[in-house]
Amino acid sequence: MSDAAVVDLMAVCLARLLRDGERVLHGVSSLLPMVAVNVAKRLHAPNLVYLSVAGGVDPSPPRLPWSSTDQTLTVGATAIFANEDFYDLCARGGIDVVFLGAAQVDRAGRINTSAIGEYDRPKVRLPGGGGAAAIMPTAGRIVVWRTQHTPRVFVERVDFATASGRLDRVVTPLCVLRMADGQLRVESIHPHTSAAEVQAQTGFDLGALTAVPRTPPPSATELAALAAVDPERVRDHEFR
Amino acid sequence: MPVAGLFGSDIPAQSGLKTVRDPYTGQEVYVVPALRPDWAVLHVHEADAQGNARVYGSPFWDRTMSRAARQVIVTAERIVDTAAFQRQPELTLVPHFLVAAVVHAPRGAWPAACYPDYEVDHAAVRAYLAASRDPAGLRAHLAAADGAPVAAR
Incomplete structure (x- = not known):
């Protein structure tokens, strides 16, 4: 399967997780969530309330920008809801879904965006949580996406728990994972891979995978919505 | 200042953050020391000579930074008359008395954006x-x- 097809499948998986009427937020460096929110609004969630770090409420941008912080995401917006506003709203339980990125995700659903290795002498210093520690326990649910699914990303225990809390789903190039009974489990395996590969690329035991269904491939309607929302394929930049 | 969440994160231990018991609900809540920077430097679309400043579009953290800092320096794409602020005071993001200095700096955000005047x-x-x-x-x-x-x- 081509990279482009995997990107499209991931965007569609993210869009399917959003429900009509929900308040949904994405932050910086979040091209796939940006595309997914716009696809969901076009298909099954026309009344979704779209908030982003760019500050626009329900923008209708003429084109999607190359950065999810870009002010193009205020064009056509009906209000400006700036950063302190959406952090406060999340703190009081007023945001249904927040998308978060992660360098590491562990079995218990903790995420790391702080440091690889020892915190004070890291092998790699990462950008930090950007408020994830406040958002992850207070949002309705958290959706994490990651464009690499390897044992270095999916680990038994994160090197540093930047945040943990209401993780719901993780979407990767190989599968969709879901938190259940305090542990990440495979919900569906993408059509182009196998249970054996998913387990081999995951750094903790996923349990029996024989009964796990396949992820439904993107429908013609979903692909058409993707093409309409993101004709320039800014979403591909997450894989570069 | 109280901050929601943070439980389940390694940041509080690493940063030495403490909890207090909310006297109204009895719940434990993390409190963080308020940030009080000496300076905030904010680039805006319009300012007047007194320091009143406007940002069109999204202000990101500008409002919070202007209130947190001890002193604010405003850099502005355009210097406009105070009358423009008087006509629509609700558009003033930073009032003059918080501002120590105004710098006329056209394209001052370059190579970043000052939307909609110019993009990245x-x-x-x-x-x-x-x-x-x-x-x-x-x-x-x-x-x-x-x-x-x-x-x-």
């Missing part, structure tokens, strides 16, 4: 990233940018 100059950002791989290259790059006429930036 991606070519300039790429050139900066390429030049900044070593200190000498960065110095040469900054010197060239510093001497360039504003319109060329």
